[in-house]
Structures are given as structure tokens and as C-alpha cells.
Amino acid sequence: MARAPLLQVNEISLTFGGDPVFEDMSLVVQSGDRLALVGRNGSGKSTLMKVMAGLVEADSGDVIVGPGVSVGYMEQDPDLTGFDTLGDFAAHGLDPSEMYKVERAGEGLKFDPARPVSTASGGERRRAALARLMASEPELMLLDEPTNHLDIEAIRWLEDELKATRAAFVIISHDRAFLRELTRATLWVDRGVVRRQDIGFGGFEAWRDQMWEEEDMQRHKLNRKIKAEARWAVEGISARRKRNQGRVRALQDLRAERASQIKRQGTAAMALEAGPKSGRKVVEAMGITKAFGDKTILRPFDITIQRGDRIALVGPNGVGKTTLLNMLIGKEQPDGGEIKQGTNLEIALFDQARAQLDGDMSLWDSLTGDPEMRVSGKADQILVRGQPKHVVGYLKEFLFDEGQA
Missing domain, CATH: 3.40.50.300 (P-loop containing nucleotide triphosphate hydrolases)
Known part of the structure; x- marks a missing residue:
């Protein structure tokens, strides 16, 4: 059973x-x-x-x-x-x-x-x-x-x-x-x-792509049928107009069906562009240490990060990965040792706690309220990679709709 x-x-x-x-x-x-x-x-x-x-x-x-x-x-x-x-x-x-x-x-x-x-x-x-x-x-x-x-x-x-x-x-x-x-x-x-x-x-x-392909084929067939029926409606013989009102209503139903279809959402436009070219050496750490009370986070440690490097910091929770990152970018000071940052650096940080966001602010205000992003004198435009852009247009690139702004 x-x-x-x-x-x-x-x-x-x-x-x-x-x-x-x-x-x-x-x-x-x-x-x-x-x-x-x-x-x-x-x-x-x-x-x-x-x-x-x-x-x-x-x-x-x-x-x-x-x-x-x-x-x-x-x-x-x-x-x-x-x-x-x-x-x-x-x-x-x-x-x-x-x-x-x-x-x-x-x-x-x-x-x-x-x-x-x-x-x-x-x-x-x-x-x-x-x-x-x-x-x-x-x-x-x-x-x-x-x-x-x-x-x-x-x-x-x-x-x-x-x-x-x-x-x-x-x-x-x-x-x-x-x-x-x-x-x-x-x-x-x-x-x-x-x-x-x-x-x-x-x-x-693979399943999703197959479903979307079938959906696109059905939409293409519907568009062809609407186009053919619309041509008939324009070129049809006026003497038969009364007899063919059902066909006109059917065309209206087809157009209503197409209008009711919900479009697929696009892909977020997460473009990353390089800032001004920095010096070859980005960060150099020499003998840096860190401890919180009797808990040692970092014993003497050296690292040199060059322009173009891609580095993963891995390790168990609580070992100090975020602390090390914050020291390298200058947000936190080591207990010992020295950190030298290269020339002409622009540093962007995406932090796991999202501390830069105020939960009581709207998306719009969060972007236009940042003096580094806002276009001077305009409450609806921000600077995106050096170019002015309307705040709603930019949010749409990240799949937010106008009502969420």
C-alpha cells in the first residue's frame, strides 16, 4: 500500500x-x-x-x-x-x-x-x-x-x-x-x-534549456499565426466581414495570449572593469602578526601580491581569514610586522556582513546617498565605472525591477 x-x-x-x-x-x-x-x-x-x-x-x-x-x-x-x-x-x-x-x-x-x-x-x-x-x-x-x-x-x-x-x-x-x-x-x-x-x-x-527552447518555438509559432491572421483582417473581403467576426475575435484572443505571457528574466550585467593601472606590486606584508587576547590569529607571515594575482584565502571558520584580508587592505592594523600597499590603488570590498548597507534605506537612497557614486546635483543618477547612469537603469542590470527601487 x-x-x-x-x-x-x-x-x-x-x-x-x-x-x-x-x-x-x-x-x-x-x-x-x-x-x-x-x-x-x-x-x-x-x-x-x-x-x-x-x-x-x-x-x-x-x-x-x-x-x-x-x-x-x-x-x-x-x-x-x-x-x-x-x-x-x-x-x-x-x-x-x-x-x-x-x-x-x-x-x-x-x-x-x-x-x-x-x-x-x-x-x-x-x-x-x-x-x-x-x-x-x-x-x-x-x-x-x-x-x-x-x-x-x-x-x-x-x-x-x-x-x-x-x-x-x-x-x-x-x-x-x-x-x-x-x-x-x-x-x-x-x-x-x-x-x-x-x-x-x-x-x-539541460532540462531548463530544453524547456526554454520549446517555449521559444511555441512563441514563434504564435507570432507567425498572429501575423497571418492580422494580414487577413486587413485584406479580407468586406462582404464577408459579418460572417468572419468570430475569426476577428479569435485574433484578439491570440494577441491577449501573447500579451499575458511572462517574459523570462535576463542575466545580471555584473561587469567588472579595472581601475587605473596600479604599480606592479599591490601589497607586500612582512612578518605580520595578530592575536586577540591569548588566541593567536597569525604568526609572522610574509606575502607579496602582484598586479593581476587571483588569490583564495581558505581555512576553517574562525581562523582569521577575514582579519587577514582586512589587514592587507588597511582596515585593520597588525600587532607586529609591516604592510606596504602599492601605488595608485583603488580597493573595493564586498563584506560578508553587508555592513555598508542600511536596512532602513531604499535601494535608490543606498546608491544615490553614496557621495562617491552620486552624480553631483542629481538625485536620480549615479556614476558607474565613470559614466553617469540613471539609478533605475543600473538596478535593472542586477535584475531589480522599478517597483523595488
Whole structure:
């Protein structure tokens, strides 16, 4: 006898004050499913996962969880309000005899259960949330970007745990290797519709391209038919006009069908151009050291970075990769040694905490409020690689629409 699905989403629709995020969307998660949930940024993946977890209520439709099925959800920004330590949060709901599960997960994910929540970083909070989910052992796990803030060793531990689990899971991740290794089926969210392919993420791109090719062929046929019918409408014999009003209405329906089709979103135009040519030597560090209290971050270290070098800083969480980077670019001073920067440098930093962004500001104000980007005297134009550009036009290059500006 076939088992009931773990979870069903039946014809849900959801709108956030504008175009529908989903419309009459349905999907099923079965026992043993290992699903990649994919789609462009902004397509609604995280929102759909929150609907599945019961945290967001759809405008219409139903979400049905199977009898006795427990669903665990790990969100991108967990709320640890009311908990003193990371361990308290991770162990919430567990019997004291099951504390070993939290300790085991803490060891694999490299977080300290005794760390006070008030001093924990965003990465530590996320690792505690992931440990809580793994320790609770639900029948269905919903994982939104679980590898963010994990180092290579912790990702490998999580990968091994998910391979061994008997639970079903749905994963959102930008880690393509992680998805290829773990998933057996793919849910693709595209323009408010979800499609399922019972092949893991490794086969997604070929499937997606095939779907788009078929879509383009159908659109081409529709355009040809509209063109032929429009020619008939212009050249048709007036004596038959009354008899052929049905055909005119059919042409109007074809045009309405074409107008209702949602265009595919383009690719973000993330162009990077070199700044003014620097000297050959970009940064030279000689015997630099760094420690925080009794914790040594860096013993005497030398490095010379030349123009054109591409360098990866790797290592476990907390060993000091970001600290070293900040020292090399002059944001932080070493305890000992010397750092010399080359001539004519322009340094751009993309930091993991997004500290340069004010969460209360709009996208528009965030860009035009930066004196280094704003075109003098104009509140709607910014300098992009030295050229003035309207702020909305620039945001569209990164797939934001005008309403989000």
C-alpha cells in the first residue's frame, strides 16, 4: 500500500501587493525525496519554503502535512530571542537524554553551545539553527542555504549526514557541487510556476534549456499565426466581414495570449572593469602578526601580491581569514610586522556582513546617498565605472525591477 505524501501544496496563490508570486501552484513531497529547489533570485524560493513550513500563509490554496509527519525548517536569519546560549537554542524541544545530538552536531558544524547568544556572530547563529534541525530529526527537512557560513570541513560533515539520513529534504543552495552530490529530483520555480524533474540538480540546466527552447518555438509559432491572421483582417473581403467576426475575435484572443505571457528574466550585467593601472606590486606584508587576547590569529607571515594575482584565502571558520584580508587592505592594523600597499590603488570590498548597507534605506537612497557614486546635483543618477547612469537603469542590470527601487 502506497504511503501518503509527507507534504502537499495544493493550488496556492500568493501576492505581496503587486504581481502574483505564485498562482495556482501545486507540488508534492514524498517519503525519501531529496529535492533541489531552484530558481532565479527573487523568484520566490524562500517564500515557497516558508509556505511549506507553515510560516507564511498563502492567499488561497492548502498546505497539507501528512499524519504524524514532523517538518523542520532552517531559515536564513534565525531568531534566537529568549535564549541565553547557542546550546539552549539548539536543544530547545529535546529531551535532556538527547543532548548528545546537539553536542555531536556542534562538533561537526563547529559552533560552541556555551557561546552567549548576545556575542554570537551571524554565522554562529546559523550553525546553531542547523544543529537544532539536525538534532530534532524531522521526517522532512526544509533547508534554506544551509552551507552559508560553513567552512569546507563542516560542509563535508553536513553532506555526509544528509547522505545517511532516512528523512526527506528540500534544499535551496547556491552551492552547485552540494546540490549535485545530494539531490535526486529538482523543483524549478519559474515565473510563478513550479515544475518537477525526477533527476537531480546535475541534470537541471539541460532540462531548463530544453524547456526554454520549446517555449521559444511555441512563441514563434504564435507570432507567425498572429501575423497571418492580422494580414487577413486587413485584406479580407468586406462582404464577408459579418460572417468572419468570430475569426476577428479569435485574433484578439491570440494577441491577449501573447500579451499575458511572462517574459523570462535576463542575466545580471555584473561587469567588472579595472581601475587605473596600479604599480606592479599591490601589497607586500612582512612578518605580520595578530592575536586577540591569548588566541593567536597569525604568526609572522610574509606575502607579496602582484598586479593581476587571483588569490583564495581558505581555512576553517574562525581562523582569521577575514582579519587577514582586512589587514592587507588597511582596515585593520597588525600587532607586529609591516604592510606596504602599492601605488595608485583603488580597493573595493564586498563584506560578508553587508555592513555598508542600511536596512532602513531604499535601494535608490543606498546608491544615490553614496557621495562617491552620486552624480553631483542629481538625485536620480549615479556614476558607474565613470559614466553617469540613471539609478533605475543600473538596478535593472542586477535584475531589480522599478517597483523595488
